[in-house]
Every structure is written in structure tokens, then in C-alpha cells.
């Protein structure tokens with residue numbers, strides 16, 4: 001099920017973002033074009049590995065969790081909650097400071113109620129800065145985090161809790177090497 005993902009990752013072009021070797025891939029960038037079969041492979045694998053029992057909401061972050069979260073939501077009928085990069089100034093909105101290997105920014109969490117059972121998904125984890133901040137905000141909002149799943153784990157980031165990557169990669173200036181898969 002993950003052959004298409006593995007092959008396309010190992011063919012991914014690289015660019016520099018400051019000191020950071022950044023790979024470009026349809027799942028993580030939407031560039032140059034996202035093959036529906038690849039998106040389906042990823043969504044089916046996530047449904048297979050995640051604990052979705054009694055889950056009220058799928059939570060993801062703008063921008064590159066949205067297509068994956070949408071596919072999962074359509075497959076499972078579980079509503080999708082998106083942390084947005086813009087504030088809506090709604091009552092109870094939680095601002096989340098996000099930091100990655102090449103950027104900093106703000107995300108805004110709305111629509112989580114105390115006691116919500118959620119799964120958190122994203123395209124990639126690298127430093128873990130984004131997911132750590134998202135998980136802290138969800139805990140702050142009183143959510144119960146049932147599971148965390150990412151398509152790609154880059155390096156060995158610690159989240160302070162278990163999470164499941166579909167694939168684990170090594171990256172250098174020459175490209176991506178897949179070193180592990182979830183099966």
C-alpha cells in the first residue's frame with residue numbers, strides 16, 4: 001500500500017530553506033501535482049493504523065494537513081477541525097505558536113469542546129515544533145487525544161507521547177531515503 005509513497009519520496013527534489021534541506025513532495029507541498037491514488041494510499045494506511053474508536057474529531061493544521069484530513073473525514077464520517085493560520089477572534093479561540101526547522105508562525109484553534117476525543121494528523125513531523133504546540137493547545141482546550149499519526153517522520157523528533165508515522169525518512173542535500181515503514 002505504501003510503495004507509491006516510498007518511490008515518490010525517494011524521487012523528491014530538494015531545495016535549501018536557509019540551512020534546512022527541504023524536500024518537495026505532493027503530499028507535503030501539493031507540488032507539482034497530487035495523484036489521487038497516492039492520497040488514497042495514505043488515507044487508507046492512516047485509517048488502518050489509527051485508533052479511531054469513539055473519536056469525535058480529526059484535528060489537523062493548515063495548510064498541508066488539510067487534504068489528508070479531508071480524505072480521512074470522507075472515509076470515516078468523522079468531522080474535521082483545522083487549526084488555521086489566521087485568527088477568527090471567536091470566544092475561546094486558542095493561539096498556538098508554531099516553530100519548524102525553517103519558520104515560525106501562529107496557528108489558531110477553534111471548535112474543540114472539553115471532553116472531545118480527537119485524533120491529530122499531519123503530513124510530516126521534523127522538529128516536532130508544530131505537533132507539540134498543537135497537542136498542548138488541545139490539552140489546554142480539554143480534549144482527550146486518542147491517537148497521533150503523521151505520513152512522514154523526518155529524523156527522530158520527540159513528542160512526549162507515542163505517535164505513528166507511515167514512513168520514516170533520512171534527508172540530506174542529495175535527497176530522501178526511506179528507512180522504515182509502519183508495516
Ligand SMILES: O=P(O)(O)OC[C@H]1O[C@H](OP(=O)(O)OP(=O)(O)O)[C@H](O)[C@@H]1O
Nearest residue numbers: 062063064100101125126127128129130
Ligand atoms: O515538525 P516541524 O518542524 O514543526 O515541521 C512540520 C510542519 O511543517 C510543515 O508545515 P509548515 O509550517 O511549513 O506549513 P504548511 O503546512 O503551510 O506548508 C508541515 O505541514 C508540518 O505542519
Ligand SMILES: Nc1nc2[nH]cnc2c(=O)[nH]1
Nearest residue numbers: 021022023024028124126
Ligand atoms: N515539504 C516539506 N515539509 C516539511 N516540513 C518540515 N520539513 C519539511 C520538508 O523538508 N519538506
